[in-house]
Amino acid sequence: MTRANEAWESLMRAYAVLTKQFNAEDVWGELTMREYDVLYQLSKCDGPLRMSELNRHVLLSQPALSRMVDRLVERGLVRRCPDPGDRRGVRLSLTPAGRDTQRAIGRPHARSVARALSVLTPEELDQLAAITGKLSQNEEQ
Amino acid sequence: MTRANEAWESLMRAYAVLTKQFNAEDVWGELTMREYDVLYQLSKCDGPLRMSELNRHVLLSQPALSRMVDRLVERGLVRRCPDPGDRRGVRLSLTPAGRDTQRAIGRPHARSVARALSVLTPEELDQLAAITGKLSQNEEQ
DNA sequence: TCGTGATTAATGCGTTTGCATCTACCCTAA
DNA sequence: TTAGGGTAGATGCAAACGCATTAATCACGA
Numbered sequence: 001m002t003r004a005n006e007a008w009e010s011l012m013r014a015y016a017v018l019t020k021q022f023n024a025e026d027v028w029g030e031l032t033m034r035e036y037d038v039l040y041q042l043s044k045c046d047g048p049l050r051m052s053e054l055n056r057h058v059l060l061s062q063p064a065l066s067r068m069v070d071r072l073v074e075r076g077l078v079r080r081c082p083d084p085g086d087r088r089g090v091r092l093s094l095t096p097a098g099r100d101t102q103r104a105i106g107r108p109h110a111r112s113v114a115r116a117l118s119v120l121t122p123e124e125l126d127q128l129a130a131i132t133g134k135l136s137q138n139e140e141q
Numbered sequence: 142m143t144r145a146n147e148a149w150e151s152l153m154r155a156y157a158v159l160t161k162q163f164n165a166e167d168v169w170g171e172l173t174m175r176e177y178d179v180l181y182q183l184s185k186c187d188g189p190l191r192m193s194e195l196n197r198h199v200l201l202s203q204p205a206l207s208r209m210v211d212r213l214v215e216r217g218l219v220r221r222c223p224d225p226g227d228r229r230g231v232r233l234s235l236t237p238a239g240r241d242t243q244r245a246i247g248r249p250h251a252r253s254v255a256r257a258l259s260v261l262t263p264e265e266l267d268q269l270a271a272i273t274g275k276l277s278q279n280e281e282q
Numbered sequence: 283t284c285g286t287g288a289t290t291a292a293t294g295c296g297t298t299t300g301c302a303t304c305t306a307c308c309c310t311a312a
Numbered sequence: 313t314t315a316g317g318g319t320a321g322a323t324g325c326a327a328a329c330g331c332a333t334t335a336a337t338c339a340c341g342a
Contacts, residue, residue, distance in 0.1 A: 004258035014273035117145035132155035
C-alpha cells in the first residue's frame with residue numbers, strides 16, 4: 001500500500017465520519033445536507049451560476065442535480081433564468097428566501113464544523129486547506 | 142469565515158472532485174463505487190465484521206447498507222453469518238469470489254488514486270494522512 | 283424473575299438517484 | 313448556408329436511498 005493510497009483512504013474516512021456527524025446534528029430543518037450544499041455553492045458566487053459549473057462542485061449526477069434544482073425552484077429557494085449568451089444554458093441564483101435559509105442553516109452548521117475541526121492546530125488547518133486545495137486544482141489529468 | 146470552515150470546505154471539494162474523477166474511470170466493472178467500498182472495507186479486516194461496525198465506515202444509512210449487503214450476498218460476493226455471541230448481530234465476510242472481485246478492481250483503482258495524488262510530495266501525503274487521521278479519530282464529541 | 287430501556291438489523295414506503303436517451307442549441311469548416 | 317460533431321440541460325424508468333418503524337435480543341436493576 002503506497003503512501004498515496006493511505007492518504008486517500010484516510011481522507012475518505014475523515015469525510016465519512018465528519019459527514020455522518022454533521023448529518024446527525026439537528027440543524028438542517030427543511031433541507032437535506034445535499035440540498036444545503038447546493039444553496040451554499042450558490043451563496044458563495046454572487047453572480048448566477050451555470051448548471052454545469054454547479055455540477056462540478058456538487059456530488060450529484062447531472063440529471064439528479066437538474067431535478068434537485070427543480071424542487072428548490074418549486075420551493076422558492078432558487079431562481080432558474082435563461083442564459084442570454086447561450087440559449088441552451090441556465091443561470092441559477094438564490095432567491096431572497098433561499099439566501100435566508102442558507103444563512104439560517106449555515107450559521108449553526110459552521111459552528112459544528114469549527115467544533116469538529118478544533119482538534120487541529122491552526123497550522124494543521126492551513127496545511128489541510130493547502131493540500132486539499134492542491135488536490136482539487138488539477139481537475140483534469 | 143474561520144480557518145476551520147475553509148479547511149473543511151477545501152476537504153469537501155477535494156473529495157468531490159476526486160470521487161467524480163475516480164467514478165468516471167472505467168475500472169468498476171460490475172460494481173458501483175459504493176459497492177466496491179463495502180467490499181474494500183471487508184477486505185481490510187481479516188475477521189468478520191459487524192454490520193454496525195461496517196456502517197460506521199461507509200457513507201450509507203443503516204437500512205441502505207442492510208439492503209446493499211443483501212444484494213452482495215445474493216451475488217455471491219459476501220457471506221452473512223449469525224454472530225454466536227450476540228444473536229441480534231450479524232457477521233459479514235467476503236467470499237472467495239468477493240475477494241477476487243475486490244482485488245481485480247482494487248488494483249487499477251489504486252493506480253488511479255496514486256496518479257491523482259501524485260501532485261503532492263511525500264511529505265504532504267504524510268501530513269494529509271496524519272491530519273485526516275486525527276479528524277476521524279475523535280468520532281464522538 | 284421479570285420488566286424496562288437500549289441495541290441490532292430488517293422491512294414498508296415514498297422520494298431521490300443514476301443511466302440512457304432526447305431535444306435544443308452552439309460552433310466550425312466546407 | 314449548411315452539415316456534422318460537440319455541449320447544456322431535461323426526461324423516462326428501474327434501482328437505490330433515507331426515514332420511520334418493527335422484531336428480536338441484550339443488559340441491568342427492582
